[in-house]
Amino acid sequence: MSVAQNPPSAKHIVIVGGGYVGMYTALRLQRRLRREMRRGEVAVTVIDPQSYMTYQPFLPEAAAGNLEPRHVVAPLRRVLKRCRLLNGRVVGISAERGVVTVCPAGADETRREDLREVPYDRLVVALGSISRTLPIPGLAECGIGFKTVEEAIYLRNHVLQRLDIAASNDDPEVRRRALTFVFVGGGFAGVEALAELEDMARDACRWYPPVRREDMRWMMVEAADRILPEVGPEMGRWTVEALRGRGIEVKLGTLLKSAEDGRIVLSDGEQFDAGTLVWTAGVKPHPMLRDTDLPLDDKGRVKATAELTVEGRPEIYTAGDNARVPDLSGTGEFTAPNAQHAVRQARTLGDNLAADLRGKPLKPYKHAYVGSVAGLGLHKGVANVYGVKLRGLPAWFMHRTYHLSRMPTVNRKFRVTLDWTLALFFRREIVSLGELASPRAEFELATDHRPKPS
Structure with a gap:
């Protein structure tokens, strides 16, 4: 059944996903269809399990304590004032019937009567991607991802907790294991997370007298x-x-073979124990797409036209990591799954959707990749923009400036700027709130009324 009561004559646009594409498309529609939405001629519903959008390029800084975690997310209910937000998980899409099946927040997905069908006139598929993992023994039990703000907070607490363990134990094996940190994947997420956290841990060592910088092993x-x-071969080599100049081991052409019980086994034959394993080796389209009747390619991406409609389904639009969008710039056959394309595709998608409802022609998406920027810790970075290659402080400044300009809402821009300004005068916090992962542990201990052994 329908979640919201729309005027009978209103065109209902449903956006599945509240990430880059979902939120920026909804923002564009609020601007382009302001009069229609005010008059009740168009209704927009955004469906996502969370009520916020995470600006992922700032996750490494949030993990390192440079940014308050709440400042790297945009609250959808505040940002999308003219849209309806439905918190829930999409479990199916039927293009043939024109409905989206949703399991609302708090409902039981196994109970069919708890599921709701949301009809649409226009649909935007913006489910994004999830981490691409491999069947490596021990990875599921020991690995930590780095795609959400929850994972960033957990990883920060985890790293600081490893320093606590090392500072509180005399056993060299326990200390060595606790102070060994392994990151798998050399893309933006892996490099920036490793660089920021290593920078934070090195700075925190002064507060852990038994732990020296040389005791830590980062790989x-x-x-x-x-x-x-x-960023290109030259800047990649410089990175x-x-x-390596900071003492970080970088193993190229190497695979993780096993991680059972924290025992790391690499394809070059090296074996050692590690207390931290972070997996950032790529992404894949959201698996829910397999439960739809949408046309998918061999990688599980929705086949899109240059106008960002789904092939054979002009009433359905798609973009971002879950879409196979033709690259008209000539750089490649299809656009790369990155934030730069996602934000720009959302703008084109919103314009095309508004034009569609008004009976106007659609425009193809065409955008040449202008380059990339990456932060490597405080005052360190690398950049290649329009062929201009920068490194060190200038690249770090460009990285912050670029992403601050892309951060949604003036509110979040101001808060991020304030965090950076305060960091100029005060040192980073090194408090480990590890109990956040198990907040009921203390209360469960208090409610344990079992008789004590005599």
Whole structure:
């Protein structure tokens, strides 16, 4: 059944996903269809399990304590004032029937009567992607991802907790395991997370007298022969040299073979124990797409036209990581799954959807990739923009400036700027709130009324 009561004559636009594409498309529609939405001629519903959008390029800084985690997310209910937000998980899409099946927040997905069908006149599929994992023994039990703000907070607490363990134990094996950190994947997420957290841990060592910087072992494992391919071979090589200059081991052309019980086994034959394993080796389209009748390619992406409609379904639009969008710039056959394309595709998608409802022609998406920027810790970075290659402080400044300009809402821009300004005068916090992962542990202990053994 329908979730919201729309005027009988209103065109209902349903946006599945509240990430980059979902939120920025809804923002564009609020601007383009302001009069229609005010008059009740168009209704927009955004469906997402969370009530916020995470600006992922700022996750490494949030994990390192440079930014307050709440400041790297945009609250959808505040940002999308003219849209309806439905918190729930989409479990199916039927293009043939024109409905989206949703399991609302708090409902039981196994109970069919709890599921709701949301009809649409126009649909935007913006489910994005999830981490692409491999069947590596021990990875599911030991690995930590790095795609959500929850994972960033957990990883920060985890790293600081490892320092607590090392500072509180005399056993050299326990200390060595606690102070060994392995990151798998040499893309933006892996490189920036490793660089920021290593920078934070190195700075925090002064407050852990038994722990020296030299006691920590930080390692990046990458299957390819280079890292950060988006910034080009030259800057990628410079990044490797910069990381190695900080004492970070960078293993190229190397695979993780096993991680059972924290025992890391690499394809080059090296084996050692590690207390931290972070997996950032790529992404894949959201698996829910397999439960739809939409046309998918061999990678599970929705087949899109240059106008960002779904092939054979002009009433359905798609963009971002879950879409196979033709690249009209001539750089490649299809656009790369990155934030730069997602934000710009959302703008085109919103314009095309508004034009569609008004009976106007659609425009194809065409955008040449202008380059990339990456932060490598405080005052360190690498950039390749319009062929201009920068490194160190200038690249770090460009990284912050660019992403601040892309951060949604003036409110969040101001809060992020304030965090950075305060960081100029005060040191980073090094408090580990590890109990956040198990907030009921203390209360469960208090309610344990079992008799004590005599």
